[in-house]
Amino acid sequence: MDTMRDRFISTTTRLLDEDARLALVLAEISRDGFRQAERAHPDRVINVGIREQLMIGVGGGLALTGLRPIVHTFASFLVERPFEQVKLDFGHQGVGGVLVSAGASYDWPSGGFTHMAPGDVALMDTLDGWTVHVPGHPDEAERLLRDAAHGKGDGDGDDRVYVRLSEQSNDRARPVDGARFLTVREGRDGVVIAVGPMLDGVIAATEGMDVTVLYAATVRPFDAAAVHRAAGRCRAADVVLVEPYLAGTSTAAANDALVDLPHRVLGLGVARRELRRYGRIDEHLRAHGLEPAGLRERIVRFLSR
Incomplete structure (x- = not known):
C-alpha cells in the first residue's frame, strides 16, 4: 500500500491537470515527486527552496490573485517555523488555501526533534x-485532499484547510466526509474517540470493553453533536x-460539547516531554503509551474510577 504522502503526490499531480485554478508551493521537500507536474505546469508549481516563511507568503500571494494554493512541507516547517505568516498571510488577509504536512509528531524519528x-x-x-x-488511511487522505482543493466560497475568500498526513495508517479506510465523527462501535461504559491513524490501536485496546468508539478524521470543526449524543447514551458521560499529536489538544472542545452533562474527559496523545533518542515509530508509540497495551491500561483505569 502506498503512503499518505505518496497519495498526496499522485493526487495533487492529477488535480493540477484538472483545475487551472490550483497552484502548488514547495520548499524542496517532496520536489522529486512533483517533477512531472513541474514540467507540465511551470507557472503553477513553485519551489522556493529552503525558505519556509517565503513559501507561506507566496501561497498567500497566489491566493490574492484568485488561485487556490496547496502548500506543502514537513509539519515543523509548515506550521511552527512560519506560523506568523500563516496567521497573517492567510488569516489576516482573508484568503484561503490548503496546507498539507508530512512527518508531524514522530513519523521520521531519525530526523530528530527538528522534524x-x-x-x-x-x-x-x-x-x-x-x-x-x-486522515487515517491514504484513501481518506485522497478524498479529503480533493475536497479541500475545491474549496468553499464563504464571503471571506475560499476556506482555509490543514491536512495532516502521517506515515502511520489504519488497515482500511472509513467513509469519511470531512465533517462527522463515525460510530465504529457502540457501548454503555464510556466513549473513546480515535483520531486518524490511532483508530486501529484503539479498536485493539478496547476489545471486549462495553464502550462506544468514535472515529475522527476531521477534528476542526469538532463534531460536538456526535460526542454529546454518544456520551448521553452511556451510564456516565x-x-x-x-x-496522534499533543495530548489534550481537543479536551476543551470535548468539555464544551458536554457542558450540560456531568462528565469527565481524558486526553491521551503525545507527551510534552522530548524523547532524545531517535528510535522507531513503534518505540515512540510505546514511550507515549499509545500502543494498544498502553492505551488499554489507561482507558480501563480511567473508566473504572
Missing part, C-alpha cells in the same frame, strides 16, 4: 476558521480522546 511537530494542531487551533483533517 517533529506534535504541537501543530494545537497551534493551528489558536487561529480562526481553519478546518483540520487528520466519560470520554477518552486518543490523538
